[in-house]
Amino acid sequence: MxxxxxxxxxxxxxxxxxxxxxxxxxxxxxxxxxxxxxxxxxxxxxxxxxxxxxxxxxxxxxxxxxxxxxxxxxxxxxxxxxxxxxxxxxxxxxxxxxxxxxxxxxxxxxxxxxxxxxxxxxxxxxxxxxxxxxxxxxxxxxxxxxxxxxxxxxxxxxxxxxxxxxxxxxxxEEEGDSPSPAICMLQDTSKISIEDDFLNITPMTTIEALKDMKMETSLVFCGVVKVILDEDDWFYTACICHKKGYPDEKMYFCEKCNKHVVTVFPRYRLKLRIIDSTDSSTFVVFDRDGAELFKKSCSDMIDSMGPKSNGPPKELIDMVDKTFLFKVDTNVKEETRYEKSYRVKKMTDDVDVIAKFKAKYSVGECGSYE
Ligand SMILES: [Zn+2]
CATH class of the missing domain: 2.40.50.140 (Nucleic acid-binding proteins)
Structure with missing residues (x-):
């Protein structure tokens, strides 16, 4: 038939x-x-x-x-x-x-x-x-x-x-995402102490000067977190390759692997609006740095919040109005019609290091440069 x-x-x-x-x-x-x-x-x-x-x-x-x-x-x-x-x-x-x-x-x-x-x-x-x-x-x-x-x-x-x-x-236009693991390893400066990195090794900048940079490099500055942007999107669901997985057909589609995946895990992506006395801009903290900041992996953070919790973790909300030192990439390569965002590579709220930084670069109490 x-x-x-x-x-x-x-x-x-x-x-x-x-x-x-x-x-x-x-x-x-x-x-x-x-x-x-x-x-x-x-x-x-x-x-x-x-x-x-x-x-x-x-x-x-x-x-x-x-x-x-x-x-x-x-x-x-x-x-x-x-x-x-x-x-x-x-x-x-x-x-x-x-x-x-x-x-x-x-x-x-x-x-x-x-x-x-x-x-x-x-x-x-x-x-x-x-x-x-x-x-x-x-x-x-x-x-x-x-x-x-x-x-x-x-x-x-x-x-x-x-x-x-x-x-x-x-x-x-798609926002930049976490670099591949290979690049992470090249940039791994974990053997250098926080104090050395922020005070002696990496050049200092202001947010205004950061925006004018024409060279790909890393710089440090002192700033205050003013707002958590998209605070309900403080993490994303990642494929094992670390790229975002998009919900699709009751699985996740990974654009980088170009296939559907079932094994996914949460990763931090915190978007912060940070200000100093010269300017303000948007900065993004990715998974490894978020885990270091909160002393907790993203999945541990979600577990610790319990199934009924709504919105972002308290640790994130508590960052608002706090002063940190930030080490960031200048992000010269990213061409965008919108305002650029910068990747935070390292940050610290260590009061001792912040005090030494302010003394070295003559940063006033309210963040102004004297
Ligand atoms: Zn993938």
């Missing part, structure tokens, strides 16, 4: 157990302009033997599961999809619905004869240039040898670069 497949025309949102035999006529990635970032999504247009088309999306966290199994132009049997309404700009099909791949979606290679390769719908360029065309809808047009399509009405011309792939380009 030959298996029966659902037709694309019959796809609706009443169920997820669709069983399609289709040719992937277009496959592309929505690129993330950030360097070395995973694409936002993998997009496809599928056509079945009746010539009906439907759009399908593989979201970022699932690309690794499907990208090696699928090629443009090939025939596949797909089962188990999410079905969503086909709305928005740049629709590739007029189908009322589109398909969203899920973790459980199955892909099997199909026989080439099952869907004809000659099922393109070619639009007439003069219809597109007429002006009342639905511009949210993507079409195929035939190009001349120079990659141009001409519209007669307004003497318009579309030029298509046949040498390169065309992407929809989107950019996001």
């Amino acid at each position: 030959t298996p029966s497949y659902d037709s694309i025309a019959s796809v609706n949102s009443n169920k997820e157990s669709w069983n399609l035999m289709v040719r992937v006529v277009r496959l592309w990635y929505v690129k993330n302009l950030g360097s070395n970032k995973l694409p936002f999504s993998m997009e496809m247009v599928m056509v079945d033997k009746n010539g009906d088309r439907i759009h399908a999306t593989v979201r970022r966290s699932l690309i690794y599961k499907f990208e090696n199994d699928m090629k443009e132009g090939e025939i596949y049997n797909f089962t188990n999809f999410g079905v969503a309404t086909n709305i928005g700009e740049y629709r590739t099909t007029k189908h009322q619905y589109k398909l969203n791949f899920q973790y459980a979606t199955k892909v099997k290679k199909g026989a080439d004869k099952l869907v004809s390769p000659h099922l393109y719908v070619i639009a007439n360029p003069s219809d597109i240039f007429a002006g009342d065309y639905d511009t949210d809808y993507l079409v195929a047009i035939e190009l001349d040898y120079d990659g141009k399509a001409y519209g007669s009405k307004h003497n318009l011309c579309i030029e298509v670069d046949l040498q390169s792939d065309v992407y929809y380009c989107l950019g996001v």
Whole structure:
């Protein structure tokens, strides 16, 4: 008995157990302009033997599961999809619905004869240039040898670069994250005493001077914690590689490992607004430094707070209005449209060291520089 497949025309949102035999006529990635970032999504247009088309999306966290199994132009049997309404700009099909791949979606290679390769719908360029065309809808047009399509009405011309792939380009800015373990080891100065590090080894700065630095280096300054930013986000759920894991499909997706992970653990990420007499800025304390500061690992901190606790730990709230010495990176490399944040590499509230620092650099009682 030959298996029966659902037709694309019959796809609706009443169920997820669709069983399609289709040719992937277009496959592309929505690129993330950030360097070395995973694409936002993998997009496809599928056509079945009746010539009906439907759009399908593989979201970022699932690309690794499907990208090696699928090629443009090939025939596949797909089962188990999410079905969503086909709305928005740049629709590739007029189908009322589109398909969203899920973790459980199955892909099997199909026989080439099952869907004809000659099922393109070619639009007439003069219809597109007429002006009342639905511009949210993507079409195929035939190009001349120079990659141009001409519209007669307004003497318009579309030029298509046949040498390169065309992407929809989107950019996001993501906050910096904890460096890789290898970098941590290079920066490990734990054998140097706090006093030596803050008073004798690392050059002193002010927040104002820190913002003007053009060189990648570490500096120390004396400042007061004014506000805990995003105080409910004082930790994040990390993969074993230390990158943030995003909840997805009842597991976590790690962008760095590019896979789903189940083993995750909490890590500190404290965002502090710190002020001195010259300026103020945002500083981030990551896991190792947070554990040193609170003398407690992040998971121990969560355990000690008990299951019913709300909000951040008391130790974090108690930092507000307290004076510390901070050792920070100048963070010259980070290009951002927003105000920069700086990574705290070490901090201390040791009153003796703070007093010596203030005496050495003539810092007044209220943090002013004399
Ligand atoms: Zn990972």
